[in-house]
Amino acid sequence: MQILGETIIGQRSVRGDAGEVFALAAATGEKLQPAFGASSLADVNTACELAEDAFDAYRQLPDERRALFLEAIAQGLLDLGDTLIERVHQESGLPKPRLEGERMRTVNQLKLFASLVRDGRWHGAVIDNALPDRTPLPRADLRLRRIGIGPVAVFGASNFPLAFSVAGGDTASALAAGCPVIVKAHPAHLGTSELVGRVIQKAAYDTNMPAGVFSMVIDKDISVGQALVSHPLISAVGFTGSRRGGLALVAAAQARPVPIPVYAEMSSINPVFLLPAALSARADSIAKGFVESLVMGAGQFCTNPGILLALESDHLEAFVAAAAHALSDKLPTTMLTPNIHGAYCNGLNSLHSASGVELVAEGKEAESAYQARPAFFRTDSATFLANPGLEEENFGPSALLIVCKDADDLRNVATKFAGQLTVTLHVDEGDHTIAQALMPTLERKAGRILFNDFPTGVEVSYAMVHGGPFPATSDSRSTSVGATAIDRFLRPVCYQSVPDSLLPPALQQGNPLDTWRLVDGHLTKG
Known part of the structure; x- marks a missing residue:
């Protein structure tokens, strides 16, 4: 796969016209080819509008379809072979064996979320059946499930150019939740980002996803990132990086007419x-x-x-x-x-x-x-x-x-x-x-x-928490690694007295998804 220095906007690839930027060789500081065209604010707006157009169609797809999309991304990363590892090595200076391990971690994250989507528990289905004869007041039929929060902006990290970047945990968990993703590529690994971004773009095409389910923009300065977080169609942000950078995004998100959550993993000394x-x-x-x-x-x-x-x-x-x-x-x-x-x-x-x-x-x-x-x-x-x-x-x-x-x-x-x-x-x-x-x-x-261990190394699993109180993260209730990372990009919706035929499958009386649900206070598949 060739690196062209282009921005990815849905199923299109365009050369940004807001100036040229280069990735640098970590060992020498020399410019790496090719030059990348920086995205314009118009590119950001187009990507956000495409994501919004894709949101309802994408989040309502059968769980199996989204799981297959995630697995296609994982396989695409493996199919890149040495092309990916060589470019990451140039841009990050990280040893190739470490990068091989990080690629497998990234693949395993995608597969974990595919499995999570399939098992259906992420819906959080709760049913309180109607009690028409209850006194002194009857109870209506009440049903709850979780849906995706909306288009998500993801900022790639410098220290994990695969596992915390374009196809990393933030992207995987947001896509699993039914949220389109717009990634701002990290300026330190632009070539890596384009290679991975094209894998996601192809996986989206091959699995017939809505065109705006994924985009990737490139910045020449902070204006692109600020515009992405401030855009009214973005519903949440995932970020891994410095405290200064994370707090700047939090401030921008809170200054919007409609504030949005920023899940920023920032700094820790790990006593x-x-x-x-x-x-x-x-x-x-x-x-x-x-x-x-x-x-x-x-x-x-x-x-x-x-x-x-x-x-x-x-x-x-x-x-x-x-x-x-x-x-x-x-x-x-x-x-x-x-x-x-x-x-x-x-x-x-x-x-x-x-x-x-x-x-x-x-x-x-x-x-x-x-x-x-x-x-x-x-x-x-x-x-x-x-x-x-x-x-x-x-x-x-x-x-x-x-x-x-x-x-x-x-x-x-x-x-x-x-x-x-x-x-x-x-x-x-x-x-x-x-x-x-x-x-x-x-x-x-x-x-x-x-x-009796050391903290370096974070297992990708159901029980893992990679988060913590401020300033480790901007929201101590969340994790950026592990199955519960999906919770950041979901919100609950309650359905009251809705006819069964109009309910989402997770809440229909016959339980067509065959998933675990809390029914009248009892956990059951019934």
Whole structure:
């Protein structure tokens, strides 16, 4: 499949006339061919109008049709073969084996949502049969189901150019919910975005979807993204990226005459609690696991372990020594973009110059431009609490250890953390009392709590939560990974005394979809 530098508007491909933009090679910063034509505001409007025209037809398709569409996208990604992986590697600098794994994760997300659509539970069907003889007042026949919220704008992420981008979790869950999608391609991987966008376009054609079910626009500056979020036909937004970018979209969405939800996954430092008995039993292995998690993907994961907390002890010092030794052997790795590399270096400079913060260890020096040198720092709880800037995410392979005096000090620091995607505890049997005391606080702080593991790596499954309280996300009730990600793009509708022949299939008396429903308070397939 050839990359042409074009915008995708439904089943048409057009060259944007709002200027030229280029993707850059992550390793060198050089321009990659071809030049892309930036989308105009007229392109944005056309895509939104097409999506609105497609919405009712698409959301009312039989569940099987939408499931087949999602599966066709998944197969198309596999059919691209090395063409896709090579381009992603050029644009992101990520290793090819990592990208092969990410492609399978993307494929599996699409298949998960296809399965979810087929089983019908996403309808959330509830039936309260009429009680005409109830006294003092009769009850009408009441039935509830969920429908798609409307056309959805999706903003691709820099750090997951496949799994959180054009065909990633936001797109897959919105399409599963019956919502047309307009993607704003991430400027760091324009070629990747076009390849994947053409796969979705072809899958839509092959499965006879409405023309406006998918579009993809390209930006030269922030005006395209702002116009997309502000457009009156867009009903929700999915975003993964920086806090500044996410909050700008939230502000634009709230400033509309009709505000809409923005599901923004933004920033997290993912605290890791190293409890005493665990360090006593296995300080060395925990240290090695921590370092591997820290440097994975040049530290460019939303779930990178950026903060460690532990009680002062000889066992902690053994952990620090082991981590320093493991980190000192780590090679620098290319970061996703020159801008991300620059921000990481600025973050390192701030940590180096911060009063009361000590450098523990660094990886090997960078050998070329845009490589990240891993770094590990330490401080004490009093210094951390007195300097709010130390809690800011430094996106990349750096971490800060906070040494606490006792369990009360540890719990006090935990209460001061902002919202997180994850928190992790390394515990042994002797740590259960401390862990139990921490759990109520940690439940309020994070969307996922891990024991004796590290947070990098997010399983695509029914139980997964990849979300959390602000500023990890803009809406703590949602997740961007896992089956319940579909909930973001659905809303409930109640049908009162509607004739059976006019009800949607999920609510008809004979249950033609053969799906589970809550009928008069009882879960049944009847």
